[in-house]
Amino acid sequence: MSPQHRLTDLPADARTLIEDRTGPIQSVTMLTAGLNSSIAARLILADSTSIFVKGMQADHRWVWTQRREADINRHTRGLAPRVLWHVTGQGWDLLGFEHVDGVHADYRPGSAHLQLVLQAMWSLASTPAPSSVDLKTMPQRMSTYVDDPHILKTFAGSTLLHTDWKSDNVLITDGRARLVDWGWASRGAAWIDPALWVIWLIVSGHTPQQAEAQVHPHPAWHATDLTTIDSFARAQARMWESIARTDAPSEWTHRMHQAAVTWAKHRQ
Incomplete structure (x- = not known):
């Protein structure tokens, strides 16, 4: 995991989509463990709550995995962090999850x-x-x-x-x-x-x-x-x-x- 980054480290169009769901973002911590996601980040929101966001450009060859993950989430019996929202637009496909410390x-x-x-x-x-x-x-x-x-x-x-x-x-x-x-x-x-x-x-x-x-x-x-x-x-x-x-x-x-x-x- 990398240190805290500026809000501008999120692409502007993706940040707009996210803030339409979450409201203002207070800070961003970019994560680097994943192999496929264009965006993987922990966000702290204006109310100090945290969420995890992952996303890909809409033309990514594996963008279908985003929909798969959203669809399967309610069937995982709590083994997976809960999907809060799935949004597409402005060239992005984004998933918001409950943040899990671990x-x-x-x-x-x-x-x-x-x-x-x-x-x-x-x-x-x-x-x-x-x-x-x-x-x-x-x-x-x-x-x-x-x-x-x-x-x-x-x-x-x-x-x-x-x-x-x-x-x-x-x-x-x-x-x-x-x-x-x-x-x-x-x-x-x-x-x-x-x-x-x-x-x-x-x-x-x-x-x-x-x-x-x-x-x-x-x-x-x-x-x-x-x-x-x-x-x-x-x-x-x-x-x-x-x-x-x-x-x-x-x-x-x-x-x-x-x-x-x-x-x-x-x-x-």
Whole structure:
């Protein structure tokens, strides 16, 4: 998080849209953890209350994730900070959230946050994906990386999945984990979120054995056929190889690719 900035650090047209919803803005603290948002900021309003605002230009290739996040919010059972408003105009798509004080989750071995993240994941596993929200299914999302349609069917399910378990997307506050950035929410089998978390745990210093030990208490994990998880691990390795090859070179995509390959080899 960067130091407090001037109000002029908000683009003027975006600030106008925000103040139409909030009234005068007293101060701005720009945040830098997110990868996709053009604006991510904590705002203190004239009455000294705080809100969080994230937004993208209306022509951004991922602007659809803003609507997805707004639509899914009322179905997250308090796991996500509450969306206060969603406004578009003047070339911007903006979301206002309740502000949650917290720290990003620490995924390193021995962290006290790991159990809190698992508890949130466990709670989410009992949440059905809402039929009123247009969500991609995990078979759809993984179809590029799996040749066998019978394997793809094993990724299907009716559970609401977060799927983006980057530690910056998990806030630890008041002894619990809150999940942010729901733009990639999907519909699928309940074991998939813990499977995706395994890769992030490996990136954070866990061995594959240690990472799987962290997710083993999740009821959907140990109830799932081992060969299904093996297939998913191989698909993830292919997916991250594709991302690392096609995206602009970055350290984190390389690390994710290496972690996914490490996990897939372990599953063999």
